[in-house]
Each structure stands twice: as C-alpha cells, then as structure tokens.
Amino acid sequence: MRRANGAKFLLSIALSAAVLGSFSIPLGAFPPFGSLVDPTAGVWTIGPIARHPGDASVAVEGLSSPVTVLRDGHGVPRIYASSGEDGWFALGYLHAQDRLWQMDIQYRAGAGRLAEVLGPDFLEADRFFRTIGLNWIARAAAEARDAAGELDADVMRAYASGVNAFIKSTAPADLPLEFKLLDYRPEPWSPEKTVTEGLLLAWGLAGSFVDLEYALLEEAFGPGAARELFPLYPIGPQEPIEPGPGIRSFVQQGLASPEALRDILRKAAAARAALPTFAGAGSNNWAVHGSRTASGRPLLAADPHLGFQLPAVWYQAELHAGPFDVRGATFPGIPGFFFGTNGRIAWGETNTGADVTDFYVETFSEDGTKALYRGSWEDVAVHRETIGVRGGTPEVLEVRETRHGPVLTEEGQTVAMRSTITEFREELKAILLVNLASNWTQFRDALRTWRVPAQNFVYADADGSGGNIGIRSNGLFPIRNGTVVPRVPLDGTSGDAEWTGWVPFDDYPEAFNPPQGFVASANQVPVGDRYPYYLGTFWDDGYRARRIHAILEADASMTFEDLRASQLDVVDVAASVFVPELLRVGVARDATDRSVLDALDAWDFRMTKESVASRAWWSFLLAYREAVFADEYEAAGAAGMSYPQESTLESMTLRNPEPSWFDDVRTASNTESRDEILQRAFEAAVDGLVAEAGTNVSAWTWGAVHSRVFDHLTNLAPLSRGPYPSEGDSFTLNVAGGLSARHGPSWRQLIDFSDLNGSLAVYPGGQSGNPVSPHYADLLDLHLAGEYAPFRAYGTAALVPAAEIESILRLLPG
C-alpha cells in the first residue's frame, strides 16, 4: 500500500511538474502561456492601471522635496516642483509610467540590442547600428558630460533616477503589455541610455545614404545625365532662409563599386525598417512678426514630420521646477522640451537635411589590419560587438574603423563612413538652455552646443513693438578640402577629400526680423546658390516652402485662425504647376476623359478627401513620371531606383520642354515630345482609374485611396490604428505622403503671443502607451479632425482650474 502510494505520489508530482512547467516556459517566440493568463499578472493587468488614480501619493527615493503632478483631461501632466532636479526626476517618473516600453525599445534600437528581445529577424538592424557605433558614441558622450558636471549631466541623472524610481516601484505583473508579450523586463535607466536615444533621433534626421543612391545612378547614366536628373542646386523657385553669395563650380568624383553601394543601402534599409520613427523625416515651421499680425504680436507655428506611430513620438508635458517654466513636446527617454514655449519665447525645428555624411573607398592591406592614407599604412581599429539573440546564440560582430569612420561594407570594395554623428555631445545642454532662454541672444547662444542633427530653429518672442522672430539653420556643417562635391563615395586614400573644419557658428544661415516680416522653413535649401560654404545638394522640392511663403506674403494682418488654417492647408503647389500644363494639351478620348479634365479644370488644387480631381492629379503625376523616366531608367539598368524630384520634372516640363528625357527610347523610329508624353500619361492615369474604380468618375475620391496609418512599434495590428481616409499629399503643408501615409505631422503647435494661454497643440496619439487607456489615442481623434487641444500653462498648482485636473499624483521623498 505504502509502495503504491509512493508511486502514485511520484506520478502526481510528475504530472504537476508537467503542468506547471509547460505553462511556465516560452514556446518559441510565444511567451509562457501561464504568465499571459495569470489572473493577477496576465495581460489584463493593464486594465486596472489604464487610468491613473484620481488622487495618489507615492513615496520615492531620490527626491529632495514633494512634487505635485496634475494631469488634465488628456493625461498631459503639469509638474510642480521646487527644484529643477526634482522636476526632471518627476518627468522621468512620468515618462516611465506612461511610455516605459517605448523608451526601452527605442534605446535598444539605437544600441543595437533589438535582437535580444525581438529575435533574429532584427539582427540585421542591430548589426547596422553596432557598426555605425551609436553605442560607443553614447558611452563616450555620457562619460564626457558626466565629467563636465554641467546642467545637462545633472538633469540626466535626476531624470534617470525618476525613471528608475518608477521601475523599482512597479511589480513585474504591472509592466506594460509589450513586456508581457515579449516576456522580458526593463533594465535600469541611465544617462547613457538618454544619450543613446538622442543619438538615435540625431541619426534618424542626419544620417543619409543618398550619396550612394546617386553614385549608382551616376554609374547607370553617366555623370552628365545624372546631374540633369539631380542638379547640384534645386531648379526652379526656392525660398531659402538666407539668400547670399556662394561658390558655383564643383568637381565630381565617383569610385565605389555598385556591389558595395547596394550592400550598404540594403543594411541601412533594414535598420530603418526596424524603427519607423524617422521614415520620411521633414517638417514645417514659421513665425510671423507682429507688424504682420492682426494682434500686433508674433505668431509661431511648428509641426515636425516624423513617423506616425503608437505610442506617439512625442509626450506632452508642462514643467514648473526651479528656473524652468516650460511646456511643449518631450521625447520619451530624453529630458528636454524640443518644441514649445516658456512664456517668454517659443521655438520649433525642422530638419535642415544638410550633407553631413560622406563615404570613403578605402584600400586595406592584404591582412586587413591597415588602411592606406597618403602613401602610408595606418592601423585599422577593431571593435568586437557581441549581439544577443533571443532564442539563439549571441553573434560576435567585428567592426573595423579607419580614420574616416566605421567600415560599412567589404562587398567588392571597402567603404567607410564619416558622419557628424560622432560629434554628438552637448545637444541636451543646448535644448535645456533654449528652454531657459528669454530672448534671441540667449536662444542663439544656447545653440552653440547644438551640433547634430542640423536643424532649422524657428523663434519668436513678444518683446518690444511687434516682438521678434528669427530662424537659424544650426548644426555642424563640414568643410571639405578642395573642390570636391561629396555626392558620391570619395577616395579614402589620397587625402584630397577630407573634412578640414566646420562652418563657423556665426556663418550659419540665419534671419532675424527680416524685412519681409516672417520666417519659414520646410526643409527647403536654406541658402542661395552663392552661399560661401557647401551645405548639400539634395533638398526638399520646395513646394511646401513656396506655399508657406505664398500664404504669408498674401496676409499682412494674420490672425490666429489664419495661422491655424495655414498649418492645416492642403493646397498642392506642384499640382498648380503641372495641371495647367496638362489642361493645355490634354485631349479627351471619350466622356470619361472629358469628366476628368473638367474636374481638373474646376479644381482649386486642394487635396481634400472628397475631391475627384485630387485623385486624378495624383494618378496623373505617377503616370507622368513613369512616362518620362521609366524608359531611360530601364535602358540604363536603373529600374527601381529613385526618379528625380518633381521640381526637376517641373523645370523640364515648363522651362526646358525639349530635352531627351521626353523621348521614349523604346520607340526608335519616333521622337516623342513633352506634349505627347503629357497626353500619354493622362490616358494611362484615366485607364488606371477606370480599372481600379470603374467609370463613375464622381466616385474617384482621394479619400477612397489615400489614408493615414498609425502602426504600433511592434507592428501588431490590434495595437495600431487606421487606415483613416485622409486629405493632403507629399507636397501639402498638412503632409501625408504616398497612398498609405505613415509619416506626417507628429506634433502641431500654434503659439499666439497676444494670448499665450490661447495657444493650441495636438499630436496624433495619446499620452499613454497602455492600449486600453482612454489616453492611448484620444489626441489622435483630434489630430485627424484637424482640431487641437488647449496649450495652456499655469504657473502654480493652485492656479489650475479643477475642470482641468483629471488626476493628481504626489511624489514624496521616500
């Protein structure tokens, strides 16, 4: 009997172990089933924490005095602390409370540690980021800032303490959903992680491989034709920030093999796909002097264009702590307000898009330990990076580095990259000083330490009559020796194409209270074609800049409502250029063609959801580009590579209608003209629309094919939002490029210096990263409707009206 019981006991133990064990271990990529459905720690625990308690007090280590946080009806926190350090501590706590997983995954992307938690599919992205070395740069920068002991180091330490206070106080069972689904826990935060996130932001905006794409095009078409397709200076009307004298003549050289270039481009694409935040980065900002506003006080608008993602790129907050009284947009993981106002000045940025990344073809010794430079062999540095892989064996990556930078490929040739990203150091200090600035002089001085990425900083204040406005393209711009135009990979051995210095700070493009009464940037070329320094050759088309200028030039008494309308404007300037040309030559084959031409003729060039002409225009544009370039690209073996910008096509169409590009090289016996190609494109567009949507032209609405999509960072559909039928296109101020727009205005702010608390802001998302929180995507609904939320500030907690307090959090020194 006893023996029988013993056997049964062992059997029951084994059975229990099997049940407990099988539900406690992950199954491949799937987390342990038991942890997902655990009643008190499973996925549904995000339910009880979806709403912040109406009134809560939490004791935390690291605070010197109590901090009060009042969240409004959208979950936007107002932080009241007696010292700056306590205030930034609180922001760290709140960032972690609302966006911890986002912070973690963004840090991992920059540090090349995605595969550790997401698996081998992300190894390619990790290899890329480890190769360009954001992690080494971050480590060195964090150590340097810590040693310098300045404002940014103190703020980063306080911020990290706040993040860690939250992590420490949070049971694993209450972590965000993504940690549960991916079955891992957050690590402690540190200043190095903040710097890594800053570097990721900088790289996303400054890193560019367009030189490599151009080199491939040059290889296919030859230098002359390639330069026709991609001119050194944008053709057609431009609206630079600073027109001025410059240098015209440049010399090209191109050396890299296509295999090497394609290998780098493939790696870079994998890295971009891993984190979509910076896909299609661009932005708008402008400021209007009081002399041109109805109120007599300046107006300022800013909307950065980044990836549409959930959780959203930005986190709105308001901080009153020590010397800081500031509100606006913060980036989870980084303490600082990148957009906003402190009551005295307001600011915003657009990406300059300067050429700050060069590629060098190196010659290595046979054993690969040395690189040739000016006739001598120099040692090649080697870094060994161990990349963890979830469910697999860690990979050891050997990164070699020449005097120019990390080697990105050895396929066919050895190509290294030099980028200003290695100079990243005190950018947070710059932002913090901007947050504290009271006037243009202080604002400008604050930007001395802003190196990467180069941004067009817009400014406004209300001092004096009419206030002040300004704009400045600020960041490190390399000066290259000789007359090299670095649009293609350069010779790394001769020393004839090196960076010899930086454009002086005082020579950055700048405008302060210009006579025209406004300043504006939309990623257009910031300088005239005679600026004395080379800043780059690949810029935005300039259509958005032209539109902003047209609006601001036409309105000498702008109201706040006008400002709002301008930020949401959907007039397509490119359409206003091309459509008249089409109408001039377009011949209707039948009633359908006639209906389309009539719609285009009556059109006001506004890309609205309901507009038939909008859809027809877009279809025509795509068909026109194909009709002009596809034949030559195919013949040159360049099929699939980027077509020229529309500004170049505009110039060909309007000002140089007889170039060879209009001729279809596939028809040897015929020479097509521009007008024939316009007609051909029109017919192809209409035929395509009929095939797509039938012959009922009135049903061909833009909103039926054009949408905005907001993907979650995991790409899981249930956590994403959209598609939402949308207005706008690639060229409108209210931008939404492509048919499924996944990037656009990630933040919108409208500042009114005649009534600062009447200012408005909104972003497409919500404060909380918890998908069952009412604040996960509540601001998205406003954004989609073209609406805004109040952007008010109250100097003390006592002044905040009860109607604007949804929850109170008191952080107490523990």
Next chain:
Amino acid sequence: MDWRATFLLAFALGLVLLLLRTWQLAFLAGFVAGMIAPRASRAFLLGGTAVAFAWAGYLVYLFDFTPAGQASGLLVEILGLGAGLWWLPPLLSVGLGFLVGATGGLTGHFGARLFLWTEGPETAAPPKA
C-alpha cells in the same frame, strides 16, 4: 471534514494566494484540499474546482470594474482570432487554474497518504500515544 468545508478552505486559500501574484502558487491550494480529501478522485476535483472558482471570481471582479475585457480582446486579436472571442483567455485561465489545483490535489492526497496516514483522514487510526 466534509467536502464542502474542504472546498471552501481551498477556495479561500486560492483567493489569498492570488495576492502573491504568482499563478503557480495556486498549486498549494489544491495540495491542501488533496491532503484532506478521502479519495484521489475527490482530491482532483475539489482541488481543481476550488482554484478554478477562486480565479473565476477574481476575473469576474476584474472584468466588471476595469477594462480587462478590452485587454483580453486585444490578446485574442493579436493571436489572430476575432475580438468577439475576448472571453476565451479568461476561460483558458480558469481552465489552467483547474489543472493546477487538480494536480495539486492529487499530489496532496498521495503525499498525505505517504507521509501522514495510510488511510483517509476520516478512517485513519489515531496517532499512538
């Protein structure tokens, strides 16, 4: 102890163990029920149902007063099923609770017989003086 009392004891223990927020510990609730139950089949059933009911009770509260149902719906959608099947994860949770409690019950039952008494507690001889 009759089966109702055993059930209530294990149910209460199952609820209390939820406070520790580690689902594997529910095994102990079933184990205790199993130690008391006179037969293996009863140990299995009492242990399983007590834990299942404890978990179900807690989940009903959670789903009634928080957006836990929404989270459950998200999970089924992420798994590729329709959001209408939001009730499936909590059902699976209760099922898991039953399994954990039931195997705990079996283990408790045979363990008690091996180490504490050779017959059921109702018929076990009193310990010798």
